[in-house]
Amino acid sequence: MYRNKRIAVVVPAYNEETQVARVIDTMPDIVDMIVITNDCSRDRTSEVIREHPGYQSGRVTLLEHGVNQGVGGAIATGYKWARDAEYDIAVVMAGDGQMDPADLPAILDPVVDDEADYTKGNRLVTGEAFKKIPKIRFFGNSALSLFTKIASGYWHVADSQTGYTAINLTALQAIDWDRMYKRYGQPNDLLVKLNVAGMRVVDVPIEPVYNVGEKSGIKVRKVIFTIGSLLVRLFFWRLKEKYIIRNFHPLVFFYAFGFFSIGVSCLMFIRLLSLWIDSGTVPEITFLSWLFSFSLGFNSLFFAMWFDYEENKHLNPPLRTRDVRGRRTPR
Template identity: 35%
Template sequence: MNRENTNQTKASPNIVAVIPCYRETGHVLKVIKHIGPEVSKIVVVDDGCPENTGDLVEKKCPDKRTHILRHSNNLGVGAATITGYQKALALGADIIVKIDGDGQMDPKLIPNLIRPIIEGNADYVKGNRFHRLDAIYCMPLLRIIGNTFLSFLTKVSSGYWSIFDPTNGFTAIHGKIAKILPFHHIAKGYFFETDMLFRLGTLKAVVKDMPMQAIYSNETSHLRISRILSEFLIGHLKNSVKRIFISYFLTDFTLASVELVLSILLYSFGLFFGIPRWFESIDTGIPATAGEVILAALPIILGTQLLIAFLNYDFRKTPKNPIHPSLH
C-alpha cells in the first residue's frame, strides 16, 4: 500500500502554472483554456495592467484552477513571475511552469517541458525556438540576430554553454530549486530569464533545453531593444564577473583558476609593454627591436594558450547531476 502511494506521488507531481500578464487581454483566456489537466493550479499575475487583465480572467474564465494576483503598479515581467512563484510554492507546487500570456507558447507542450524534471534529469527546463531550422524560418530576422548575440553572452555569464535562446519565457523549475532562489536579488524586468540562468549556475543546477516552435500572430511585443540593450549588456558583464569569482575563487580553486589569473597577467604585460612601443615606432619611424617584439608577443601567445585551457575546463564544468533530489 505504501509503495503504491509512493509511486502515485512520483507519477503525479503537483504542477502549478504561472502566467505573468501585462496587456494580454487578447490572448490570455485562450492560453488558460489550452492548459491541460496535468496542471493542478493556474496563477495569473496582473502586473499593473492598464487593460485589467486580472479582472477579465476573473469575470470570463470558468476554469476553477485559476488564482488571480494583482500588482498595483507595473513592476516588470520578472517581478510578476516571482510573485507567481511565491504563490505556487504556497500552493505546494512540486514543479512550477511559467508560460507567457501572449499566446506565443503552446500550452500543450507542458508535458514535454516538465518531463526531464519528473524523470530526474533536470532541475530547470526552458524552451528553445532555434532547435529546428523550419521553426527559425518563421521567426523575424531581427529576433534571430538579437537572440544569437544574447545567447552567446548568456553562455559566458551563466556557464551553461550548451543552451540557446536564453530569453525564452516558457520554463519549468522544480519547487525545491525555486525555494532556494534569492528572489530579492533576481532581475525584475526583461533580464529576468537570463538572470535566472546565472542564479541557477551558482547553485550548480542542471538546465535543459526543450525544442519548441513559437507561435507568431497579431500579438504586440512590449520589448524595445533600444530600451533594454544597456540593461542586458551591464547585466551580463556583472554576472560574468560574479560567476567567475564565485565558481573559481570563492567556492572552488583549481588549476583553471591559476590558468585564468596567469592569462590575465600575461595579456596585461604584453599589451602594456607592446602598445607604447608600437606607437613609438610609428612616431619615430624606427622599427622595434626583435627583443621588444618577442617580449610583447610571447606573453600574449602564452596568455592565449592559458585562456583556451581555462575555457576548455569551463565548457566541461557545466552541471550534469540534478541537485533537487538532495534538497529537503
Template identity: 35%
Template sequence: MNTSPRVAVVIPSYKVIHSILGVLAEIGPEVSRIYVVDDCCPDGSGDLVEKSCNDARIMVIRHRENQGVGGAVMTGYRAAIADGMDVIVKLDGDGQMDPGLIPFFVSPILDGEADYTKGNRFFDLAEIGAMPKIRLLGNATLSFMTKISSGYWDLFDPTNGYTAIHRDVLRHLPLNKISRRYFFETDMLFRLNILRAVVVDIPMKARYGEEVSNLEISRVIGEFFVKHCRNFAKRIFYSYYLRGMSIASIELPLGVAMFLFGSIFGSCQWMNSISSGQASSAGTVMLSALPVIVGLQLILAFLGHDIRSVPSKPFHLLKRNRYLDAHASGVQDAK
C-alpha cells in the first residue's frame, strides 16, 4: 500500500498560451496530478495543453464563463480534494513562478510546521531591485493592509499567488465565499486566520519576463481598501467577541472611543479659540489631550496583543490529533 503524500498543482489558465507549456514541462515528478483550469480563455489555452502535452498527470478543466483567477483556483481545489490529494499547490501559468520550488512549499506542510505556505519575493533584499518600482510600492501598501485585515503580521508579499495548502485545512474553508477575483489571495488569509491556521512565508526569487500582469494595483487599491476594512471588522468580531474575549476586547473599543472623543473635542475647542481670539484654559487642553494619549496607548496595547496572537499550532495536525484521540477512545471502549 502506497502511503506517500500526494501533491497536486492547480494552474489557472487565462491568456498564458506563450508560457504555460514551459511551466508544465518544469513540474517535477514529486507532483501526482496537475489541474489546468481554462477560465474561458479566449486563446484556447486548454485546447493547447491537451494537444501539446502527453503527461498523464495533466487534467484540463474548462469554465464556460470567466470566473476570475480566484474562481479558477477554487475549481482546481475542489477537483484535487475529490481526487484525494494531500497538498495542493497553486501555480500561475505566466512563467513568473519557478516550479522547481514546489518541494520547498510542500515540505513545511508535510513536516507539520504549517497549514499554508506562501511565496515571498521580498525575503532577499538583493532581489527586490528586479521588481518594477511602482509594483514594489503597490505591494508594500497592500502588504500593510493585509497584515491588519488578516492578522498575519509576520507575512509579506500578499499579492504573491505561489501557495500550497493542506487538504484538511482546505476542506474547512468556505470556498463558495472566497473572493473570485484578484482579492482572493488576501481573502484566503482572512479565512485561514478564522480557522487559526499556521501560514509560513517561503523565500523565492521574482522572475519577470515580457509578460504583462493583468493586475493593475492603481485600479484595485481602492476596492482592496474597502474589502480589507470589511475583513478587519469581521476578524475582530469573530476573534475577540464571538469566539472568545480577553483584555484586548476592552482595549480596542475603549481606546478608539477615547481617541475620537479627545480628537473631536480638541478640534472644536481649537476652532472656537481661533474664532473668539481667546486661549483655551489648561483644563480644556488637558481634557482634549489626555483622552487622545490614553486612547492611543490602549490601541497600541491591542495591536501588541494582536501581533502576539498569530496562529502557531498547525490546524491540520490539531484536527488529525482529535480524530486519532477519538479513534483511540473508541477502540478502548470496544475493548
C-alpha cells in the first residue's frame, strides 16, 4: 500500500519477453498488484511471466487477450480488472521498461492527496527531454499535445502521448472502458472522456527513459494523421456532449460562426488568387471580403477557446510543489 491506498499497476505487454521480467523486478514495494495484459503476443511473454517468482507468489496477475486489441485495449482490460477489484488507484506502466519506477510516488501523490482524479507524466518539461527523446517523436508528440489541448479542454496538459498515468477509483467507474479507443490514441480519447465526466487532471514532470532495450512499434508519421483525425472527431463529440446535451454553453455559437467564417474566407481567398492570376491586379472588394471573413472567423474561434479555457480551468489545477519529504507546500 501507499499512504493507506491500495495500488494496482496495469502493464500492457506485446512481445515483451526480454523486458517484462525487468518491469516486475523493479516494481516498487508500494505496489500491491501488478496486472499484466498480454495482448496476444507472438513470443514467450506469457511463459516468462508465469515462470517469474512474482507470479507464483500472487503479486502478479496475468490477463490474456485472445485477439490483439492494441495498447489501448490492453490498458482498458487492466483498468476494468482494477475497477472490479476496487483498487483505490490504478497506474499504467509500459511493459518495455520505459517508465522509471522512481517517478511513481510523484505520479501517485496528487491522486492520493485528492488534488486530481487522474495524473499523467510529462516528459517534455525536463531539461533533458530534447536530448533524450528521438527528434521526430519529440516534435510529433508536441504537435499532438497542442491539438489535444483544444480537443480535450485540458489547456495546461502537455505530453499527451505519455502512458505513465494514475487514475482513482471514482474516475475508473465513470468511464465506459468497452467504448474506449484501443490503439495509440487511447490517452487522447481518455482525456476527452475525463473532461466530459468532470474529472480533474494534473501533469507531473518525469524523466524520459529511452534505450533500455525497448522496441517501439510506433510509426510516427502514420500515428500523427491517425490520432489527428481522432482528435477532430473527439473535439466535436465533446462540444456536443458537454456544451449542448449536458449543459448548454454559448461558446458553441462562437465555434460554429468561427468555422463558418473561416470556411467562407478560404473560398474568398481561392477567388482572390484566381482573379489576381487572370487580371494581374488584386481586386479590392474581394480582398476586403476575404480579410473581413478571416478576421471575423479568427476572433470567433479565439473567443470560443477562451470561454472553453475558463470553463475547464478548475479541472486542470496546478501541481502543488512538495518538499524533499513529499509533503505539500503552498502554491
